[in-house]
Amino acid sequence: DTAVSQTPKYLVTQMGNDKSIKCEQNLGHDTMYWYKQDSKKFLKIMFSYNNKELIINETVPNRFSPKSPDKAHLNLHINSLELGDSAVYFCASSQTSTGELFFGEGSRLTVL
Amino acid sequence: KNQVEQSPQSLIILEGKNCTLQCNYTVSPFSNLRWYKQDTGRGPVSLTIMTFSENTKSNGRYTATLDADTKQSSLHITASQLSDSASYICVVSAGFQKLVFGTGTRLLVSP
Numbered sequence: 001d002t003a004v005s006q007t008p009k010y011l012v013t014q015m016g017n018d019k020s021i022k023c024e025q026n027l028g029h030d031t032m033y034w035y036k037q038d039s040k041k042f043l044k045i046m047f048s049y050n051n052k053e054l055i056i057n058e059t060v061p062n063r064f065s066p067k068s069p070d071k072a073h074l075n076l077h078i079n080s081l082e083l084g085d086s087a088v089y090f091c092a093s094s095q096t097s098t099g100e101l102f103f104g105e106g107s108r109l110t111v112l
Numbered sequence: 113k114n115q116v117e118q119s120p121q122s123l124i125i126l127e128g129k130n131c132t133l134q135c136n137y138t139v140s141p142f143s144n145l146r147w148y149k150q151d152t153g154r155g156p157v158s159l160t161i162m163t164f165s166e167n168t169k170s171n172g173r174y175t176a177t178l179d180a181d182t183k184q185s186s187l188h189i190t191a192s193q194l195s196d197s198a199s200y201i202c203v204v205s206a207g208f209q210k211l212v213f214g215t216g217t218r219l220l221v222s223p
Contacts, residue, residue, distance in 0.1 A: 041215065041218075042215050043201065090156075098143050098205055101146075101211075104155050
């Protein structure tokens with residue numbers, strides 16, 4: 001069973017469109033995250049949720065809106081996509097805020 | 113400013129050889145240091161987590177060291193295999209919800 005799963009794995013879309021990426025973890029963890037990995041492979045945190053509550057919201061355009069319907073799910077909705085949004089987005093979870101991170105396989109977003 | 117720097121940026125070694133990757137950090141306060149392996153097209157996977165009091169930790173052929181005084185860590189890979197080809201990312205935790213990521217070292221193990 002996949003511990004942290006995210007869909008879709010690949011997403012190609014036009015500028016200006018709205019898209020969502022879904023994430024689910026079956027590890028029973030309390031904390032979930034969204035990370036963005038740019039072309040230089042640098043991972044940068046976007047959001048962190050603990051038990052459905054937003055904990056961290058880094059400097060991310062408000063076109064990005066995370067939603068956590070329950071502590072096992074953290075979805076990412078992106079409005080009005082721009083070319084610069086092209087990246088690989090990783091969902092992750094951890095038992096505690098300082099614990100080991102378990103990453104999903106990533107969702108590669110390409111904005112044309 | 114909290115920073116994690118890794119060297120070398122990339123490395124090519126022959127299968128069966130050993131190698132050492134370096135991580136220098138200026139992160140405060142310090143909670144723990146992690147090494148992750150990221151295969152191409154996959155998510156990062158944890159190799160080790162080390163706290164302040166630990167100065168060495170092994171995971172199979174991977175051995176991480178930590179010198180908290182000089183704020184340096186290394187990841188030593190013994191008897192490399194083709195499957196070790198990946199990016200290795202050093203991450204330092206500065207406490208609650210605060211992780212500082214390095215830019216990674218890309219390792220290619222050549223047959």
